[in-house]
Amino acid sequence: MASLTLDAINTKVLKCEYAVRGEIVTLAQQLQQDLQANPGSHPFDEILYCNIGNPQSLGQQPITFFREVLALCDHPSILARSETEGLFSLNCAFSYETKDEYGPAEFVFESIGWSTSFSSCIDAIKRAQQILDQIPGKATGAYSHSQGIKGLRDTIAAGIEARDKFPADPNDIFLTDGASPAVHMMMQLLIGSEKDGIMCPIPQYPLYSASIALHGGTLVPYYLDEATGWGLEISELRKQLQAAKSWGINVRALVVINPGNPTGQVLAEGNQREIVDFCKEEGLVLLADEVYQENVYVADKKFHSFKKISRSMGYGEEDISIVSFQSVSKGYHGECGKRGGYMEVTGFRPEIREQIYKVASVNLCSNISGQILASLVMCPPKVGDDSYGSYSAEKDAILSSLARRAKTLEDALNSLEGVKCNKTEGAMYLFPRIHLPQKAIKAAEAAKTAPDAFYCRLLLNATGIVVVPGSGFGQVTGTWHFRCTILPQEEKIPAIVSRLTDFHKGFMDQYRD
């Protein structure tokens, strides 16, 4: 056997954990192979991957306009061909005469049958041409500027301005291969040793704990309050910050995930102001994970970017350092496989900005299709554009379906014995608490596994439903949770509810104290 052994491996790698693709998922993949090789070998027909926010893997269709523009940018030589106009008019599903009378909510999207009869609808072609004009030499196959193509950053900055009603600077944008590399980049910058601390919510998305572990820093936890809908209390932030300082930790930054992952809460505006003031007072970089900004499902909450909040409080570049992470993987588009995203970096000294640029330049640039998609996501078709009707119909259909799925699953979970699930106000997840009987906890101990992992494993084996144990995200000691996405297609939800309910009843019958 080759000579490299585990004791030669970076201990920071060994310590890193990433539950979202951990043991339960590996087991699920084995079961899937079983099912393919021996149909009927398990009490279910398919594996339902509710472990990760990966909408298109569960059947969600991409937004037509986005894909049209991407295809045209991938193969620009077809832009000049006569067939292209006919081919790329699919997306125009209503006539000029009627389009202003229909708002997005009332609009009935019927691409089949309507689509080919309106060949003048070619704004995907126009957009592709505009984008190609923004790329030096129209070269979609060239490395770009390490922050991303300037013209696309202009578009994104304009999109941020339209969203926030405050200025955004294209030079503050760093385009990245999804949000994960952007988070790693900031952790790499901020963590020099285990004395450098990053405050993270508990529960948190395990990218943060994994990245902090890989960079050898210290995760300083602050606990969200499950009893108040995963409320974020400033007193808790203060308490944990003081504790970390007393252990000699230099706390560099505060991570806030809004809308929350795995918790699904959407922060109230007043709460966001308190968080901004806390970071300003304590000199912490505010790392704002805002990748679920389009995913808000309740009428009484709205997404506000932390930069907008801080500007509305009168704070500028001089006052607070904020990094906003955005991704093309989430929202209504869910383009995970495209690996597009950006971070907007404000309130850093020029010499620090130079260091961020240097780290970005070592990886040359992010992929150009992802860059293009990020610009489309931040500047989608607008009222009056030819594609607006079909675009907004596709978007509204997805978002309203996600809201219904969240509510149905939440109600189902809350009807289970000993389960309590907070409302999913946003994002793509439910994070129910399971009050496990002592008998189950003892059975888990006997099986040498954590009680929540024990539950999730039995759930998978009985139903094919893949969820992630709460321990992967962090939870108050002695409480048990799991994270489940709201992403299975709507027609499958009743069957999922029924399988989950049956399993839980059986589980409780077996282990009830």
Place this chain on the structure above:
Amino acid sequence: MASLTLDAINTKVLKCEYAVRGEIVTLAQQLQQDLQANPGSHPFDEILYCNIGNPQSLGQQPITFFREVLALCDHPSILARSETEGLFSLNCAFSYETKDEYGPAEFVFESIGWSTSFSSCIDAIKRAQQILDQIPGKATGAYSHSQGIKGLRDTIAAGIEARDKFPADPNDIFLTDGASPAVHMMMQLLIGSEKDGIMCPIPQYPLYSASIALHGGTLVPYYLDEATGWGLEISELRKQLQAAKSWGINVRALVVINPGNPTGQVLAEGNQREIVDFCKEEGLVLLADEVYQENVYVADKKFHSFKKISRSMGYGEEDISIVSFQSVSKGYHGECGKRGGYMEVTGFRPEIREQIYKVASVNLCSNISGQILASLVMCPPKVGDDSYGSYSAEKDAILSSLARRAKTLEDALNSLEGVKCNKTEGAMYLFPRIHLPQKAIKAAEAAKTAPDAFYCRLLLNATGIVVVPGSGFGQVTGTWHFRCTILPQEEKIPAIVSRLTDFHKGFMDQYRD
């Protein structure tokens, strides 16, 4: 000003340098802005970026077949449309009757005029359908397996087998966003502290020094011998390894770049055998940067993968750990902006393999377009395929032009006073040595810059040609070089030669001792 200061930043980041996008490039970008704002403000009309292997930024066109398949995979709903067949038959530029009579070299590619008359040439459509069938749910917008889509890994493994005539295992393939993240991943695994050393050639591609610095390890240099065409001597490897060991460094791996960057040498097969034996004996992981495997320009040298060499010596999984890095950015395709690539990981224990997988999983997956392109690059159209004629004509035209450009630039450089340039046998670069006069070295000292950077800066200011000082790659103390790509379009080469020659004469006239 926001409170974060340089002394709070990770010192490993501060120490990292990446010359390929360093100061000279920043100056070039400023000059380009000048030229746009004030045409005629400099003694040249355009900036020629010869600093980086980025073919399409300098006008190289993508391979049509690859882009057709990518576009169809981006927007699969057009696969079913009648217009698509007509649109995607551009690539078929010759008739069935004649195609077997023409080898690639003789084949005259004339897509304009010919292209639309052969509508039966649709293997791009077939390939796109095959690829979509390999993707679970045909979802090109979903996160894939963290190693990449299994079906695409099967294709790549088949391509490696066809290249090497030895088995390749799809489970050994990790698809990545270009080769750079793969290199970082291995460095992250192998470097735990400054006591962990990685042997790198000098000169080297600065990704390696940057990645080792970012991960806090020690670069153990071994010097290539310029006098023997950048020869790699095993005695030098032994000497440097012993020296590193004597300083208490645990040397983990040996980096070999073949074909060489920045040196352009192609290793002889016998030399590769010696390197394999050295790694085997010393228990070093062989990190084989093989991204220029398609870029060999001399008849007496061939590319051989290190895995093939080791297998041909009778060594298997048990004997040696080899990681082969490949990228879609180089070769004849030069698809840098797509950020596709892979590493083939052989000869590692299962528990180490698990750690590699874990690190890959923290970033979820690489971009799917890049994954698809990597599969196309490793399995392009074959003799008999409809697209083979046009594909191989495009490929041969690019590679033969690169060979001519390399030769012309090499000859031009060797005709300059005090300049000696080894032959570019492969890759995309020239790395000439400049014997700078003492007067120039003193002028550089007075300007507080390294002599090679001084030369490159004057060259840029006088000609608009952007090259990278040798100090960014490493060079024997007291010798001075620069790296220049062979990538400007062929019709521009005479003007480049003339500008370079004029500049150098003027420089020598000013500084000759």
